[in-house]
Amino acid sequence: MCGRYAASRKPEDLTGIFDVLKWEPTETLAPDYNVAPTKDVPVVLDRPVKDSGSPDPVRQLRVLRWGLVPSWAKSPDVGVKMINARAETAAEKPSYRRALAARRCLIPADGYYEWVTGAGERQLEEQGKRKRARKQPYFVTPADGSVFAMAGLYEFWRDRTLPDDHPRAWWTTCTVMTTAAETTDLAGYDGQGPRALADIHPRMPLMITEDRWDAWLDPRTTDPDTLQALLAPPPPGLLRAYPVGTAVSNVANNGPELLHELPAPEEETLF
16 A cells, blocks of 8 residues: 655656646745645646646646545545556446546655554564554665656545635545565665565555656556556566554654664564
């Protein structure tokens, strides 16, 4: 799954990386090293520019709220439950199938966080000596330092309780697509720590490699077989994972120190 991630790249850097043609500087967000659900996040999407007179999609950098609210939802509160969409079933789910067909985006990140319960902690919990086991956070990131482009979907929701000219009359929200975690060796695995992403968590954000960005973002890509191919997991060996401090577990903490790599798991030996 993806319940927390880091996004520290500046908008001007993202516009260059993703060949963005339209970006409103007023939508600039500060670097965020502890992105949590319901926060505003930068996304890349292809869409015609409103009132431009052209139907052609334009590559844009936009700020959306994380937690997808379907157009038919009665309340935006459902968004907190829709931060992730499973790639295997999105085409069948009423909440996601329309967005998958026409409203796909990329959600840039440095990487994402995942938590692991150590064997000793689990035993204490099972023995009733601890109500809740402490968990060791890991940061998963591209081994080459490139951007982690997570597959996303976005949707529009109209708040019928507000007039058309109200700034919150329309909500634009997004979700991160997930897939089965890799079972192959992580990049740089040296016999220490988790060997594969599946050892950390059974799910992972669906990473879209650069060679698929254009096809994924283009709303004119509608063929079901083509979309299914785009939902395939990335090649193995592109990601590494390392332990970070437990400060990231508190969403109030935010700063580059959260990405500091620990020489060993903070709580205990986990693997």
